Amino acid sequence: MNLTPISSPSVNRLITIGVSHYCEKARWALDWLEIPYVEERRVPPFHRSITRRYGGSGVPVLVTKNGAYTDSTDILHYGDAIASNKRRLYPADPQLRCHVNDLETWFDVRLGVATRCWGYAQVIDDRQRIKQVWLQQRSGLEKLAFELTYPYLRRKVRDGYAATPEGAARSILKIQQIFDEVGKWLERGQSYLVGDRFTAADLTFAALAAPVLFPPEYGFQLTSMNQLPDKIAAIIQSFRETTAGDYALRIYREHRYSPREKLHKGQFELVGGRR
Ligand SMILES: N[C@@H](CCC(=O)N[C@@H](CS)C(=O)NCC(=O)O)C(=O)O
Structure with a gap:
């Protein structure tokens, strides 16, 4: 650490x-x-x-x-x-904990990298769209700095994340493989990836899958689905319809905000006090 x-x-x-x-x-x-x-x-x-x-x-x-x-x-x-509340993300049981740690690492290293590559490949060449993504509620100074450095940033993102059409095509295959694998585990009837409650494994999968799912509860304002180009919206829709995509969206609905925050924000319903 x-x-x-x-x-x-x-x-x-x-x-x-x-x-x-x-x-x-x-x-x-x-x-x-x-x-x-x-x-x-x-x-x-x-x-x-x-x-x-x-x-x-x-x-x-x-x-x-x-x-x-x-x-x-x-x-x-x-x-x-x-944390002083009782909602632990890592189980106390050593075997379950180890499984959570392994899944978290796998998602960090494989899924997060692939979804980021795919996501940036869709926007990095489009100056207006990348501005919507990066410059929300930013200061005039940062906006000016962005305008001056965009060609450099674009190159850095393309090279650093392999955010090119070829990179995106490879990434989509990797994402599909991970979604298939996660879907197979869930089709055995379990509601969570490890044990019978929400853990860091579920949170990590859902958060890192977000670029191909656009969950409405994401903690940053994403473009709404109906403003996305049709081709991108269709890919997102197809991931949403998979077993793993449906599960990640449920995890978002049921666990992204604590009941207290949901009430505070006023825009999310209290889901039966469920955590
Ligand atoms: N393994 C790291 C990965 C973090 C990561 O890749 N962050 C990206 C944003 S998605 C980043 O900071 N990129 C800009 C940079 O590296 O300077 C973690 O889980 O915190």
Whole structure:
């Protein structure tokens, strides 16, 4: 686990790129565990001037009074260890815990990388659409910096994430394989991936699958389905209709916001007090 000592902030700070699904994973976990934090959204590549201060490069980074966590999995483990509510993301049983850890790593390394590649391949060459994705509610200065650096950013994303038509085609196959595998487990009749309750494995699958599902409860405003180009909407619809896609959307509906937050936000119904 990466933990960088720092001077103590009065409130936890979550540094993110708002749209990032790894950031969504961390944001969801903190919401679920009811750990207070303030999200600080940055526009790439300007997040780096902050994340580097804490010993990381990418996002999410969680800055706490105990130090800074520079990886989503570390953030989940930290949150789980300090949460005062009873909603643990990792089972106490060593065998189940080990299974959750293995699935989380698999989704982090395979699914998250593939869905990001596919997602960026759809938008990175379209200056207006990438602006909608990156510049929501950002300052004039960041908008100006984006305009000046877009050609550089575009190249970085294309090269760094293989976000090209060929990369996207390869990624779709990988995503389908993972969805098929997860679908097979679920078709045995289980409601969750490990044991009989919601864990970090379910959260990670749903968050990292989000770029091909567009869940309405995603913790950052995504383009609505009817504003997406038909070709992209059709791909998303086909993933939504799979067993694994349907399960991830249910996990979002039932577990993305705590009942208290649902009431507070006023826009989500309380689902029978179910966690
Ligand atoms: N394994 C890392 C992956 C995080 C990651 O890939 N973050 C991307 C955003 S999706 C990022 O920060 N990219 C910009 C950069 O690396 O500077 C985690 O789970 O936190």
